[in-house]
Amino acid sequence: MRAVTHDERAAAGLLAGLVAVLMAVTAFPILYSLWISLFAVNLRRPNRMPFVGLDNYIAVLSSPAFWGSVGRTALFSALAVAAILVIATLVALLLDQEFPGRRILSACLLIPWAIPSVVNGLMWKWIYDSNYGALNGLLLQLGFIGSATIWLGDSNRTLPLIANAFIWKEVPLAAILLLVTLKSIPADLYGAAAVDGAPAWRRFFAITLPALRPGFLLVTLYEAMMAVRHFDLFFLLTEGGPGGASDVVAWRIYVETFRNLSFGTGAAMSYILAIATLLMSYALIRGMARTL
Amino acid sequence: MIVPRPIAPRMLRLAALGLASLLLLAYVLGPVMWLLSSSLQTEREIVSIPPHWIPESPTLANFKAIFATGLGLARPSPAGTDPSSGGFIPSVAANLLPAMANSFIVAVTVTILNLLIGVPAAYAIGKIRFRGRGLTLYAILATRVIPDIALVVPLFLVVRKLGMLDSLASLIIAYLAITVPFSVFVLASFFEQMPDDLDRAARVDGCSRLRVLTHVYLPLARPALVAVGLFAFLASWNEFLLALMFTQTAASQTLPIVVAGITSDFTVSFSFLNAAGVLAVVPPVLLAVIFERYIVSGLTAGAVKG
Structure with a gap:
């Protein structure tokens, strides 16, 4: 019995720093945010802060503009996650092979992961530039297009183009996670299949793809969370434009809070986003765990 | 045959x-x-x-x-x-080096505090059975699910009330919230894999918990410490959203904020814009390429259980 209490006390001492950080910078803000979301806080009228109950939530949930941004967030995330899964699987399959130069390749793969998202935004904005950008330059030189295109100005292309920048930065991490899953497949499985004379493509569909499922779940979960909350590229590339074509939920929270200075609705929206993220993760885990 | x-x-x-x-x-x-x-x-x-x-x-x-x-x-x-x-130097050019210095101060401080807070906590979770262990793990996981943008509004109001807007301290504290849970997670899974016998043998010899940690486990945990330190550094160096809210003047602006400002400034030439981008990219990319092995093993340790 004494050992247990001693351990409890040791654990408490060792955990003090972590608990302080979690309380001060995570738990408290979350509760404070809930509190704020029940008031009509507007920094333009700092002395008046009437209690409005769930009015902020009702206002947000009954606004067509909000649901429009939810749809765009869903589209952006679906595009990004699907593309990341496909590209990262191909990359992981390549890096799973033994060949000269493999180590240099995997070191280079970390570069997009390490680049600050602001520079990622700057870089792709410059690539997409309508006058001097690399995309127009390349496509013109190759003869795919006849004249320079205003890429980000086309509201049908904005979301896919921003998703492309997001995908480029996220593929490395996803590929690393899938590669670990690949490495954990027992080699005997392949050996047995080779003895049975199964061709490479059948081995891929019968062994590799099913074995990758836990990796797919992890990557889908993580990348969906990252995509749904993503803000930086929207700020840097389009500021929600053109004409609201890239007005996603994260951007809307920013505008509502820091441009319209409506902290109450901003907090309500962040709360809705946080709860939606939790539900989404839960559903993904449940849904995919069942198919495993 | x-x-x-x-x-x-x-x-x-x-x-x-x-x-x-x-x-x-x-x-x-x-x-x-x-x-x-x-x-x-x-x-x-x-x-x-x-x-x-x-x-x-x-x-x-x-x-x-x-x-x-x-x-x-x-x-x-x-x-x-x-x-x-030619030879035109935009006025924002003068802000880049000070911003880089700010980024360094913030990132290095966050890295050190991460290890100071994260190592003991991770050791407790990985090696000690105590009531509330499960709850602590859930709390850590929960922080990773909550979007950072959801923390922005309340943190901004608190920082403003404390009169800490436009200070490096506000950034350091906020970045601890983002990085510490992940550090604890990676380190805890590392400590958990280490044999308990080491702990027991040293304790029989009369070592305190703290001595066991500093003299037995820490030397073994070097790869995980390097990985966790790198993650904290890179996350702080690259962070944008919170810095955008908390900083207002060159006194506290970090490199991403100044670079973002240049991106939307139409008077700055494209070549200068790209140079500013290169400046922000060099430190994290060098670190990532040099420490590739540590990073990959750290990422997988953090993700496999997350």
């Missing part, structure tokens, strides 16, 4: 792998090379159509301007100077 594998399929396999590797390299490095190439071009060359993929007359003028103005050796060009005449 064992037949030696014929040469042709092996060559074919290598050729296919080589081609795939080249494609991947082009995808990964292409955009970065274009950033680098653009940063080395003159203001005249950067607006050529079609673009020059490799600078015809590469110049370090942008970087010289950043360092000269940042160190107070040169002044930005007065407004109204014709940018196309």
Whole structure:
């Protein structure tokens, strides 16, 4: 019995720093945010802060503009996650092979992961530039297009183009996670299949793809969370434009809070986003765990 | 009967792998090379159509301007100077080095605090059974699910109330919230894998918990410590959203904020813009490439259980 209490006390001492950080910078803000979301806080009228109950939530949930941004967030995330899964699987399959130069390749793969998202935004904005950008330059030189295109100005292309920048930065991490899953497949499985004379493509569909499922779940979960909350590229590339074509939920929270200075609705929206993220993760885990 | 594998399929396999590797390299490095190439071009060359993929007359003028103005050796060009005449130094150039210094101070402080807070907590979770262990783990996981943008509004109001807006301290505290849970997670899974016997043997010899941690486990945990330190550094160096809210003047602005400001400034030439981007990219990319092994093992340790 004494050992247990001693351990409890040791654990408490060792955990003090972590608990302080979690309380001060995570738990408290979350509760404070809930509190704020029940008031009509507007920094333009700092002395008046009437209690409005769930009015902020009702206002947000009954606004067509909000649901429009939810749809765009869903589209952006679906595009990004699907593309990341496909590209990262191909990359992981390549890096799973033994060949000269493999180590240099995997070191280079970390570069997009390490680049600050602001520079990622700057870089792709410059690539997409309508006058001097690399995309127009390349496509013109190759003869795919006849004249320079205003890429980000086309509201049908904005979301896919921003998703492309997001995908480029996220593929490395996803590929690393899938590669670990690949490495954990027992080699005997392949050996047995080779003895049975199964061709490479059948081995891929019968062994590799099913074995990758836990990796797919992890990557889908993580990348969906990252995509749904993503803000930086929207700020840097389009500021929600053109004409609201890239007005996603994260951007809307920013505008509502820091441009319209409506902290109450901003907090309500962040709360809705946080709860939606939790539900989404839960559903993904449940849904995919069942198919495993 | 064992037949030696014929040469042709092996060559074919290598050729296919080589081609795939080249494609991947082009995808990964292409955009970065274009950033680098653009940063080395003159203001005249950067607006050529079609673009020059490799600078015809590469110049370090942008970087010289950043360092000269940042160190107070040169002044930005007065407004109204014709940018196309060359040698035009935008006034924001002087902000880049101070911002880089801010980024370094914040990132290094966050890294050190991460290890100081994270190592003991991770050791407790990994090696001690105590009531509330499960709850602590859930709390850590929960922080990773909550979007950072959801924390922005309340944190901003708190920081404002405490009069800490526009200070590096506000950034350091906020970044601890983002990085510490992940550090604890990676380190705890590392400690958990280590044999308990080490702990028991040392404790029998009369070592305190703290001594066991510092003298037995820490030396063994070096790879995990390097990985966790790197993650904390990179996350702080790259963070944008919170810095955008909390900082207002050059006194506290970090590099991403100043670079973002340049991105939306139409008076700054494209080549200077790219040079500012290169400046922000060099430290994290160097760290990532040098410590690739540590990072990959750390990422997988953090993710497999997350």
